[in-house]
Amino acid sequence: MNAASRPGRLAGRTALITGASRGIGRAIAQRYAEEGAQLFLTATHRALLEETQALAEAQGAKVTLHCADLGQQEAAQAMVDAAIAALGGIDILVNNAGVYKAARLVDTTAEDFDRVMRVNVYGVFHVMQRVLRHMQPRGHGKVVNIASTAGKWGSMNQSAYNASKHAVVGLTRCAALEMGAHGINVNAICPGFVQTDMLQEFRAHGDILGLPFEKVMEAGLARVPLKRFLQPREIAELALYLGAAESDGMTGQTLLLDGGMLMV
Numbered sequence: 001m002n003a004a005s006r007p008g009r010l011a012g013r014t015a016l017i018t019g020a021s022r023g024i025g026r027a028i029a030q031r032y033a034e035e036g037a038q039l040f041l042t043a044t045h046r047a048l049l050e051e052t053q054a055l056a057e058a059q060g061a062k063v064t065l066h067c068a069d070l071g072q073q074e075a076a077q078a079m080v081d082a083a084i085a086a087l088g089g090i091d092i093l094v095n096n097a098g099v100y101k102a103a104r105l106v107d108t109t110a111e112d113f114d115r116v117m118r119v120n121v122y123g124v125f126h127v128m129q130r131v132l133r134h135m136q137p138r139g140h141g142k143v144v145n146i147a148s149t150a151g152k153w154g155s156m157n158q159s160a161y162n163a164s165k166h167a168v169v170g171l172t173r174c175a176a177l178e179m180g181a182h183g184i185n186v187n188a189i190c191p192g193f194v195q196t197d198m199l200q201e202f203r204a205h206g207d208i209l210g211l212p213f214e215k216v217m218e219a220g221l222a223r224v225p226l227k228r229f230l231q232p233r234e235i236a237e238l239a240l241y242l243g244a245a246e247s248d249g250m251t252g253q254t255l256l257l258d259g260g261m262l263m264v
């Protein structure tokens with residue numbers, strides 16, 4: 001069966017997924033592959049990207065890899081150009097790449113603040129802008145931004161990260177307003193705690209609070225009505241919905257998927 005004739009909810013669709021080397025991005029790549037999409041996957045670690053590629057190709061997907069630091073404007077823009085060339089056009093953009101930093105606001109260095117903003121905000125901005133310019137004349141497209149519950153409320157000791165995710169929520173809403181008339185849907189997913197490498201970085205909260213990692217995790221779970229961390233695959237299911245035709249009537253939404261931690 002050739003790539004174009006594969007069945008599924010994303011049959012015949014092309015998707016650019018950032019941060020696809022592990023965690024949530026890898027799960028989205030796998031889920032999109034299962035549903036028939038052709039993929040362009042990007043991150044900085046080639047070997048890990050190749051592992052994702054193998055998983056997606058096992059589902060029959062055609063996959064192109066590209067390594068780029070999305071915190072660098074020119075690299076981010078060149079990555080989008082490479083994706084358009086490889087895919088012949090982008091139907092779905094998943095802006096998933098992100099970094100995390102735990103520190104008290106008073107102790108956050110300008111370097112750390114800058115790094116988080118460059119990847120989580122400028123990276124999303126540069127990639128989304130270039131992709132939207134491409135999608136606009138085509139008259140259709142789906143953008144799925146991975147924000148966070150941290151984009152919806154305040155959290156202790158992670159002000160750079162929360163500020164960056166509030167910015168992603170803002171970019172999502174503004175892009176949705178401007179792109180609606182062009183047939184382009186722009187939505188965001190706001191995950192709570194998801195079992196990935198990023199969760200390990202919560203160790204830094206323990207250092208700040210003088211608590212072992214287990215206690216930090218216990219305190220986190222205490223705020224989650226479902227009393228468990230989510231799996232990357234659960235985020236991928238919502239990313240599939242937002243990338244597929246089923247969500248054609250939805251735009252500008254920033255959907256919480258957090259085990260019930262935030263009810264707003």
Ligand SMILES: NC(=O)c1ccc[n+]([C@@H]2O[C@H](COP(=O)([O-])OP(=O)(O)OC[C@H]3O[C@@H](n4cnc5c(N)ncnc54)[C@H](OP(=O)(O)O)[C@@H]3O)[C@@H](O)[C@H]2O)c1
Nearest residue numbers: 019021023024043044045069070097098148193194196198
């Ligand atoms: N895990 C959670 O609890 C949680 C909760 C809410 C929101 N999120 C958000 O979900 C997204 C995915 O997070 P995750 O949990 O899957 O994290 P993760 O396992 O740490 O993966 C992060 C991904 O982003 C990529 N990345 C990081 N910096 C990059 C850069 N400068 N240029 C290009 N790619 C870069 C990484 O690739 P390389 O390492 O190969 O560069 C990796 O593929 C992030 O936006 C995160 O903020 C996560």
